[in-house]
Amino acid sequence: MKIEGRTFVITGGASGLGRATAEMIGQNGGNVAILDLNADLGKATAAELGPFARFFPCDVTSTESIARAVEGTVAWVKETGKELGGIVPAAGIANPGTILDRTGKPFDLSTFDLVIAVNVRGVIDTVRQFLEHLAQVPPVGPDGERGVIVLVASTAAFEAQKGQVAYGASKGAIAGMTLPMTRDLARYGVRVVSIAPSPFRSPMEAMMSEKVKKGLLAAVEFPRRSGEPVEFAALVKHSIENSMLNGSVIRIDGGMRLPSKM
Known part of the structure; x- marks a missing residue:
């Protein structure tokens, strides 16, 4: 499917991987609806990107x-x-915390609930509401394709570290919903692809301590660095344009396999 002449919706589109993806869409002739909780940043981002971008305030919970x-x-x-x-x-969001702390006390369930609300329920709710409209778009090309959903999982879906019970569960859910969603939407000509990145340069990574960042990079085979947002956006571009990509979870991680802890 071509990006040119189409409109793509990106939640968290005002920063990090979302913003890089928004820039890529515009560079390839598409429009991008930037949905973000941070209204000031969202408006500023849309203004910087130009007429191909429009900001819509949105709380995915x-x-x-x-x-x-x-x-x-x-x-x-x-x-x-x-x-x-x-x-x-x-x-x-990540919101790390071990299920029992050092004194043997369980973490506050609201910590878990918030991560699931944003990373799982927020994804499903956003996708399902937009799908009603995407499924009505006239099919294009010899395959009769209407569009594509590009979900964002994480390497934590497969080897989440200590303190990542909530985050690992949320990203595991994204990986797990990829194939059934693909099967649900096949009749409509809508594909589903999930991308599972290792730590990339982003606001989430910026919140990590230097010790954690150093430990994560030590687990990367090559290149031994954080991913760049433009590299993530390039994989989104390929996922949109390659119609044979469907029902898959694609790792983009430099060969990283996360250890139990740093």
Whole structure:
């Protein structure tokens, strides 16, 4: 499927991997609806990117907030004539914590609930609300394709570290929903691909201590560095354009396999 002439929705699109993906979409002739909780950053990002970008405030833990963003995006699509082409739900949080602390006390369940609310429920709710409109887009090309969902998992889906019970569960859920969602949407000509990155340069990585960053990089085979957002965006581009990519979880991690702890 071509990016040019289509509109793509990116949650968490005002920073990190989401912003890099938004820039890539614009560079390839597409429009991008940037959904983000941070209104100031979202507006600034859309203004910096130019007329191909439009910001819609959105809290992915709120069904009503997502619905308003969907309504605004659909209206913009009608205004521009660039049909909806795909959804990249890139908003996510980590919120680390061991299930029992050093004194043997369990972590607050609200910590777990928040990660699941953003990383799992927020993804499903965003995707399902936009899918209603994506499924009505006229099919294109010899395959009759309508669009693509590019989910964002993590290497933590496969070897989450100590303190990542919530995050590992949330990203494992993304990996686990990829194939059944693919099978659900095949009749509509909509593909589903998940990307599982190692630590990339992003606001989430910036919150890590230097000790943790150093330990993570030691687990990378080559190249021994953090991933660059543009490298993630390049894989999103390929996932959109290559119609045979469907139902797969693709690691982008420099050969990293996470140890139990740093």
